[in-house]
Amino acid sequence: MRIANAQVLTIFLLTLLSVSQANGQYSQSNSPGAVAASRVVPLTIKIVLLGFSNTDLNSSYLTSGINSIPVKYQQVLQGPINTGVMFNFTYQYVYERPNSTLVQSFVQYLNSIVKEQDTSPGQPPPGFANPALNNTGTRVNLVQNYFYDANKVENWLASNQTLFGTVPVPGYTLFIANLNATTVPSLSYQEYQAYNTKCPAICVSGVTARPHYYNRTSTDPDLSLNLTRHYMTGWGGTGRIYYTDLSAGTSYWTNELPIQVAAGARGVNLSTGYGRIWAAEFVNDYIFGAVYNLFSADQLYPVTYAQSYKFQLFVFDNRTGPEKAKGPKISTTLNTTKVQRELAGLLPFAKVTVTAKFSDVASYPQLAAVVANATTKVKDPALSIPIVDARLVWNWLSTYGQGHITQFINVTHTNSEYDIPGFLFAFQGNYTFAFTFKENIAFSERPGSIGGVALGDMILVNQSESTLTAGNNTSYNEPGKGIGFTRVATHELGHMMGLNHPFIYDQTEDFTNSVMAYYPDSNTYSQFDKDTVLRGINDELLIIAQDALAATGNSLINAGSISAARLQAEASGSLFSPGLVFGLIGLAVGVAIGVLVGFFFFKKRKTTAAVGYNLCPTCQQPVRWDPVQMKWYCDRCQKPV
8 A cells, every 4th residue: 555545544534533523723731740732622512492482591691601611621530630632612502483393393293103101190010100200199190191202203303403504513413492382291380289289188189290201112132121211301322413301301310300390390480581591591501411421521531542452251150050040041141242343333443352251150269259258148228139249359350459360361451452351240149249338339328239340450240140030020021031241241341441421410411322321221332422432542642643743853763664664554454454543643743754653653652551641740751541550650750640
């Protein structure tokens, strides 16, 4: 391959990797502990207000710098530091009145797919109930729930997106709806009051509540249990759009009131001057959640570049003999093909392999003894189920502790190969992993049980026999079906790649089509997840290039090095080859020989686990994140900082 052709393909790779299309600006800071190199990434956020006119809220107040946050520094939460990236937001606003043609068309579509399912307060499990409106002894004696298929709604919005104006590139579209003034049934403040009014011994006149929601059904990819998720008030993530309905709910998952109910509960008259200010603040809070959680997400761990990622999973069966005989077989509880497909979509620039080894825990007597010792009589106070002390198992495996992980894998962390190990356990009965004090993942109460955890050097995942056979429970009534490891393993491996939950700043965005979310039980990474990783890799490479240019002198380039670089570039046979990624570095530096400098820099620099963005307080050189030590490390001083 000629160098010129390599540079053309490099430009294509640069465009593919960057949501911002490489329109970044750069700045340098030499202050102690500051970001070593920074990149300003412009993003356009288009906000389509469905069912709002520009007089329904104070539009000038909505667009002020107080409400519409102009910039955000991207953080690495396991640090915490920032990545060297500052997002620079441009907001566009589109108002569509309740009686506009587009809103009426949308409402007509919703009415064509609606499904009503009534519930009576006080319905015990396994009967169908609305948990947010299930208390007895109130004036509400019937709840007419109206459900709209979340995927169909997202597809309609995506198909009609251009009708609302130009699609922002680079950027995202946020649809915010208020359908209270349309024919879509919505919970009223009067119905909410009735639900919160206790009856005497007998209610003379009953009230019917009429909330609406967005729903979906997810099927476990291993053991085929169907999981219905009825009570969502928003949805998105298949593409670069997100939809939230301020008039939907109330949902037990977020406990957020619809705008028409919230205004009444707070004594706000929306037709007054302050009412329009309050409405602008209410809308802005939802904008903030989508922007911070989805469109410019922070990283949990630093997004780390490698040419090849190897995810090696070890599955241990710790169930009793009768439980194993009853099934399911341990080999059916994890689908490595599906895990690999999702990770390959998240990391399209690299080679991705996922392997699994299934074993009886008794085959490893030392590990079996540790698990037995960690199996306690302590119960999770929220779920009243017994726990396995996860910290004891981690201590036995981790190099921070006893280091027995080497019995299973010798972990490599370089720019060429990045290994991520996972240890998955099928526990007996209804036992589950838990941390007994800190690092409580799922619940605020101690000990706090978890389905899985990403620990920086590995993931720990568990399912109990009761979860693997959950379909036999009357709550599901799907005999022979259950929940396997694939979804939770994909979730925890996403954390290891740097992804956060999509709801850390606002619970609403848990209604996202992402395996990183909790409520919807999705099996895929969202477009927001993919953008976070690809943009992170792109920013990492560009910041490296900037540092390389500052540190590279003319003496670095010699005939032998150029020859070796040319051979490497010409040997590159595919778009995502190492040679072309080296070319990305060279192109970002902006020097004449492009691919060659990028290649040479990568060959000369030390092999590290990740690229650092902060400066060492001692020598003022960039530090890097070491995922094994889970600390920032200075190669010059040869110590963590």
